[in-house]
Amino acid sequence: MPIVAAALVPHPPHLVYADNPPQNEPTSTGGWEVLRWGYERLRNKWNQLDFDVIVVHSPHWKTRCGHHLLGVERFKSLSVDPVFPHLFRYHYDLKVDVALGEMIAEEGVQEGLIMKMMRNPAFRVDYGTITACHLIRPQWDKPIVVLSSNRAYYDFSDEVGEAQMLSLGKATARAIEKSGKRAILLASNSLSHRHFTEEPEIPEDMRYEHIYHNGQYLWDMKVLDLMRQGRCQELLNVMPDFIEQSMSECKEGSLTWLLGALDIPTYPAEVHAYGSVIGTGNALVEWDPAAQN
């Protein structure tokens, strides 16, 4: 079973800021603990797993023409969140499984997608990738594969974007199968995504942290309920409405890519945590492919 585990893992930089790792320059007094405890549970569980590579789809590497993959063996630089530079200035040093990336690109072409390997050694890896990978595996001892977020949802429609992401998911699963590698898959996106536009004086002052709007909370609960019941085809059926009505970050495609790679799960997912960050809805949700047998 080459996909050994998979999860929806949100990437607000606040979660790294609140953890105070040595790689991040700013320091905090904590905050957003429920989400961070969820990450801790998943980390501890997956530390027991035997796997070779982490494959992540990130909303913050946006590509207009086609789906891109990192195509350089190592990246080392400073990642600064453009919106929250006072929270996230993270020194990263990561390895890439270029061979698996190339196999995914080949399978994507077979699906009729435009694919491209990113070969620029000076490329700045996006913070969505770094945040999710750090919170899942802070020791950075496994190579990663990173897929970009194509703009099909924006240039055409949510339906076109969804179809492309399901195809990209299928291509990803086939490439992993052919590689013989054991992979963990991460969809790095939030659920509902309306957010506050002003920050409290102390960013981690939890008096101010709550969901922005009850309508988006109700949508998040509906979506999580479908996941927990293994009704992912129904989730995909309502995805365009969810995206439109809650301004969901699912519009970047990561979750649908994951569901496609998992062949649209019919078995229950486990919700490890849910919480808001600057008013957005965020959940850690795990699928265990072994559970389908």
Ligand SMILES: [Fe+2]
């Ligand atoms: Fe984001």
